[in-house]
Amino acid sequence: MRTQIVAGNWKMNKNLEETEVLLSELSAKLPDTNAEVIVAPTFVNLPLAVNHLQNSVIQVAAQNMHFAESGAYTGEISADMLLNIGVETVILGHSERRAYFGEDDALLTQKVDAALAKNMRVIFCFGEELGERKSGGHFEVVENQLKNAIFHLEKEQWKNIILAYEPVWAIGTGETATPEQAQEMHAFIRKTIEEAYDEEVAAGVTILYGGSVKPGNAEEIFSKPDVDGGLIGGASLKCDDFTTIIKAI
């Protein structure tokens, strides 16, 4: 049985007080679930989240990190700094990092390697843009994103990889991939991994779907056999919506 995960990417939202309020609400209202629940607040609020969730099953993730150990990288955060405050999971390759901060496959390879070298878990995001889907190139795009950034990994490193398929056209747009589109792509991803590695790696890796998952559509998307949970943006900012999504798994 694969690990099922519901992760909330809070992006550049919630100040200190608002973070505390949402963490308290989530802790109080977290439904009974076998799925792992992760929240990813902004960097400055990570220590608060780690402290607040010390006795909780909710895990904390960072939204990004730099590949270097330390040094002259103004404004950046290293794996060691995250580990030092108790954060062991990091989201890498989010489409907003790719689009607005120029993160490409080569840079992401370095980041993935740096995180795994420190034994961190990586939630690796990837997915096609609207034009790529419309032209029918979405499978090739996704295959290349995986091949270029993570298919160099050794088999045993995959235990620390969580994949998040996030079609760019569905992120923050209110437009969701249909459950069938999500399943079709997730099955393709698993087949691609099986070809590059083996059945064990392909069957074992958790693949999340991300892109306008809401309380109203989560259950249908999560019901698909190759969808192991979700990476949730907007709907993870409201306790009721996020907990309803967690219940849906």
Ligand code: PEP
């Ligand atoms: C995301 O940012 O990873 C995401 C899926 O956002 P949203 O749920 O708002 O589409």
